[in-house]
Amino acid sequence: MAATYRDAGVDIAGADTFLQKIRAMVKTTYRSGVLGDIGGFGGFFHLNLHKYQDPVLVSSTDGVGTKLKIAIAMNKHDTIGIDLVAMCANDIIVHGATPLFFLDYLAMGRLRQDIATEIVAGLTQGCLQARCSLIGGETAEMPGVYQLQDYDLAGFIVGVVERNHIIDGSEIAVGDRIIGIAASGLHANGFSLVRHILFEQQHYDLADHIPALGRPLGEELLEPTKIYVDTVLNLLRDFPLSGLAHITGGGLTDNIPRILPQTCQAIIHRQQWSRPAIFDFLQQQGDIPVEEMWRVFNNGIGMVIIVREEYVTDILQRLHALKETAYVIGEVAARKSAAPPLLYR
Known part of the structure; x- marks a missing residue:
């Protein structure tokens, strides 16, 4: 044939x-x-x-x-x-x-x-x-x-x-402030762990309505990743930004150190923003260790901006005018030789 x-x-x-x-x-x-x-x-x-x-x-x-x-x-x-x-x-x-x-x-x-x-x-x-x-x-x-x-x-x-x-982090200096712009949800990282916990361990269905989330589980998981292009370009027109980090796979733990000079350490204050419910839900359902949560997920921060302290107030006002939810989540400190590049407090 x-x-x-x-x-x-x-x-x-x-x-x-x-x-x-x-x-x-x-x-x-x-x-x-x-x-x-x-x-x-x-x-x-x-x-x-x-x-x-x-x-x-x-x-x-x-x-x-x-x-x-x-x-x-x-x-x-x-x-x-x-x-x-x-x-x-x-x-x-x-x-x-x-x-x-x-x-x-x-x-x-x-x-x-x-x-x-x-x-x-x-x-x-x-x-x-x-x-x-x-x-x-x-x-x-x-x-x-x-x-x-x-x-x-x-x-x-x-x-x-x-x-x-070009922004490459080389302008970051001790005393700079770290601003976090809110994520829209999980974005597109950590889903192998999400699926393992929710569907293999806990046997949820995508149609299940989760009271803590206020909507069906599948809708929450498919929330699209936020695109920050317009927001960042708007800021760049008027403000000198020392560094920017996309909080993708590796979370804050791995992505902020990618742009830090060797002499600098990022201090992140985890209580400075309210973590969206999906992250608390996942941590509870999977009994995920705290540090694993911060290495795998964005925990509500999708983009980080590092700037001189003098620009913080004006940048926050601009971000709010652009309908972004943003927080001062930390600062840049001097790094001792044996210290990790990022420290949570």
Whole structure:
């Protein structure tokens, strides 16, 4: 018998139809600089060098981990793309880089156009929030690698910053204050532990209404990651920021030290903000040790800003005007040779 690619589980014609279906949606993200259309071998973006004196491109790539399993179990796929863009965009905005363009990789056991279209709708929304253009991607059918209901998602972003405006933490000094901007929830980290505790140990269902959370468990877990691009760019117009840290995998414990000079130690006051209910719920349900909580989850702080003390009041006022919830959560102290880079109090 003659064999075709479709017999093996790959539908080329379906992929072409899917591309046509998402084309108009993707174009809503196009900003100045985008050349051509999706569907080519490569995505084109023209960097207007007249706008910059010494531009540096900043890139990041990321995924959303096993939060995908929650989206698949709920059959709700229109927010996971926001998470993906957020994880990438938040990683480059901490260096002061304005996002320019984004590409995605979607791999499925079989192309389900309805699900794939929902995913792209989330990617589109994320790119609009991050003010970057979705200029290309790859949709791969991989029968035998993924189960028919499964998929995987990865993203890649490029932004630009003037070389003399790069934020890398080198300006952080003893006496600086640490401001935390609230997270929208769990974001997209720690879900392997979340799933282990809630579904394998405690046998919750995603439809269960959790009084402490005020909504069904699945809705809480799928809350999209907050994108901080507009907020940070707004601050950068008027304030010198010494350092920025995206509180992603590793929590405050691991991410703040990534930007600290060797001579500095971050002192974090854990009582300075109210931790959202989902974190208390998880800790109680899993009997998670305190330090493990702070190493795995963001605990309600999604972005950290380190600034000179003289700017704190004005920055907090600006953040509140931008409808952000923000707190002074600590300060920078001198670090003794044997001391850890971050200390909780």
